[in-house]
Amino acid sequence: SAKTTTSSNNKKQVFSNRHELLVYVTLLETNKPYIMNVMRTPAMQTLFLYASTIETNNDFTRILCDQWLEVTFENAETAQGVISSLLLLRNARDLLLQMTLQDLNKSIDVELLSKPRTYQLQHLLSMKMADFLENSCVYAIRRVLSAELDTIYRPQNVENADDDDSTIRKESTKINEYLTYNCLRSNDDQESFWSEYAGSTMQIHWVCPYCNEDILVNPAERVAHENQCQLSCEYFPSREKYFRIKLVN
């Protein structure tokens, strides 16, 4: 499904769930460079899993990957769901890599103890990855020109620093080594002035779907909590269930 909308500054955006990127596996250099094993991959998912920097606006509807491609979502709720998924997947992938490397260094006795944990994490990762790749939410994608990088970010200085009112602070939040929240401008609409401030600082009661804790959070705190909480809640409690399944089989 695809539809074209024109934003207030007359930029055409094509919203679809079928954008693709071309990805290559090997670069072969002879007299000329050749790229080998080229495949088509879902654009948003590939970018979110592999980008070394992911920068967002205040409600995650605008996301800049590696200062190169910009993904725009129509719906903030959808966008936040996608961000949750990418945090879980990237955390699980990093942990799995660590555990696999540790297993390589262990004696056989210890390996027997630790391997089930590795398999369990592999299982979780493959299930969640399949869900993520099948995600059919619509988004627009475009290349950001280098000249635009001057205007795409919000000003980082703090205005009226003497004033105690934290709602006027223009600060972004680094969630982890690749994800920075609220450093992009929201859009070029006249409304953006208000949405930029209200959206990023407004605290709401939110029940974490993983640990069931009811907490008062702003969007940055919510994402930071999910980043910490998701993997441990998804991964560790299911261990018993996993063993039961294995025993039945």
Ligand SMILES: [Zn+2]
């Ligand atoms: Zn939680």
